[in-house]
Amino acid sequence: MxxxxxxxxxxxxxxxxxxxxxxxxxPGDSTRKRIAARVRQAAGQRAAAPAAMFLQxxxxxxxxxxxxxxxxxxxxxxxxxxxxxxxxxxxxxxxxxxxxxxxxxxxxxxxxxxxxxxxxxxxxxxxxxxxxxxxxxxxxxxxxxxxxxxxxxxxxxxxxRRRRIIAGCLPDALDLLVICTMAGNSLASGVRRVAHELARICPPLADELSVCADELTLSGDVAATLANFATRVDLPSARSLATTLTQSQRFGTPITQALRTLARTERTEQIVALEERAAKLAPKITLPMMLFILPTVCLIAAGPAAIRLLEVFR
Structure with a gap:
């Protein structure tokens, strides 16, 4: 170089x-401000010096x-x-x-x-x-x-990735919410209990449900809280849940029956999605089989005959 x-x-x-x-x-920083910032920084460094030896x-x-x-x-x-x-x-x-x-x-x-x-x-x-x-x-x-x-x-x-995890656990959360509402819990307390039960199984969904329960407790506006939940999760099933619960609150429909129907629908859609993925495996496997398995089979089947022909023509 x-x-x-x-x-x-x-x-x-x-x-x-x-x-x-x-x-x-x-922008627009004067000398006095810079000196004050340096003094504050030095004071903070001196105060944090003993604790800095044991940083985690x-x-x-x-x-x-x-x-x-x-x-x-x-x-x-x-x-x-x-x-x-x-x-x-x-x-x-x-x-x-x-x-x-x-x-x-x-x-x-x-x-x-x-x-x-x-x-x-x-x-x-x-x-x-x-x-x-x-x-x-x-x-x-x-x-x-x-x-x-x-x-x-x-x-x-x-x-x-987080959306896939939430989509896989949402039907279980709906079943738990049905049990909570059948036990006489309100919507906010039921959502909070479901979030507590799912904390180890599905932390992302438990986090979203905890935020939803806090908003329900503080504001009491079910429609706005469920709309915020659907916006944060950004899943068709979450939007269906928000729409179902909002309409149940508006028209006086029993929440338990609506949640049971929604849970059954979500499980059916999940099974259909798995069947579609299984049906798509056959066309996807065809090309790898042609590239990797078929040449090996041809080599094993025709290899000895080709070797004998070469020996004969020599």
């Missing part, structure tokens, strides 16, 4: 660090989350509508912390910077990529964009 290439890489890293520092710098993994995680949240709060990269949308996605993934949106923004920026640094370090070793500064700069920008997008895909995968 020549001296000019080393200088170019150093310049790229310097530009990247300068951009990050410019973004993270708080949870404390480290909280510290990292706090720093990422502070980083995300300094970045005005999303408008209020986008922040609300991101907050809804985080809620559906199970993150209800107050600073979850800011932490997610900090994670996205951190991943983008890491990907850009990796692109800067390894781009000179790729043929025809480290020869031109413009191509390296475009590669760095592309890596930064990819790093920003990757956490969104991870968040989407977490949402889908």
């Amino acid at each position: 020549t001296l000019s290439m080393l200088a170019a890489r150093g310049l790229e890293l310097l530009l990247l660090l300068a951009c990050v520092a410019f973004v993270l710098a708080p 993994p949870g404390d480290v995680r909280q510290d990292v989350t706090r720093r990422l949240a502070q980083l995300g709060e300094r970045l005005p990269v999303l408008d209020p509508m986008q922040r609300v949308k991101l907050g809804l996605q985080l809620t559906r993934a199970g993150f209800r912390e107050r600073r979850a949106v800011s932490s997610m923004i900090g994670i996205k920026l951190t991943c983008g910077v890491l990907f850009a640094c990796v692109a800067i370090v390894f781009s000179p070793y790729i043929p025809r990529l480290g020869e031109y500064f413009v191509i390296r700069a475009l590669t760095m920008v592309g890596a930064f964009v990819i790093g920003v997008i990757v956490p969104e895909y991870v968040l989407g995968a977490m949402i889908r």
Whole structure:
């Protein structure tokens, strides 16, 4: 590696660090405010020095989350509508912390910077990529964009996984809710009891039901609470549950009968979905069988005959 290439890489890293520092710098900060912040930081470090010797993994995680949240709060990269949308996605993934949106923004920026640094370090070793500064700069920008997008895909995968877990346990929750309502419990107390019973079996659904029970206890608005539950879970079965209970409350229909019918419907739909998945296995297995099993069978069946023919023609 020549001296000019080393200088170019150093310049790229310097530009990247300068951009990050410019973004993270708080706007309109006076010297007095900076000095006060330094004093508060030093006082906090001295106060936390004895406890820092016994840091637990949870404390480290909280510290990292706090720093990422502070980083995300300094970045005005999303408008209020986008922040609300991101907050809804985080809620559906199970993150209800107050600073979850800011932490997610900090994670996205951190991943983008890491990907850009990796692109800067390894781009000179790729043929025809480290020869031109413009191509390296475009590669760095592309890596930064990819790093920003990757956490969104991870968040989407977490949402889908949590949704599958909730969908698998919802019929059992409906059966338990039927038992609670038949025992004379109110809707709020029944939902809370079901959440307690499902805490070890299905923690995501138990968490959502606990939030729903708290909202029912505080507000008493059944329609709004169930609508919020359906929005957070984002499942057709949850929307059906919200609609059924809302109509039962509005028209005076017995909740027990409505829940029993809904539970039976959900179990039937679950069985039908499993049968559909089983029916789709045969076409999916055909191609792997042709690629892996059929050549082996042909080799075993025709191999000895081919070897004998070769021996005869020799």
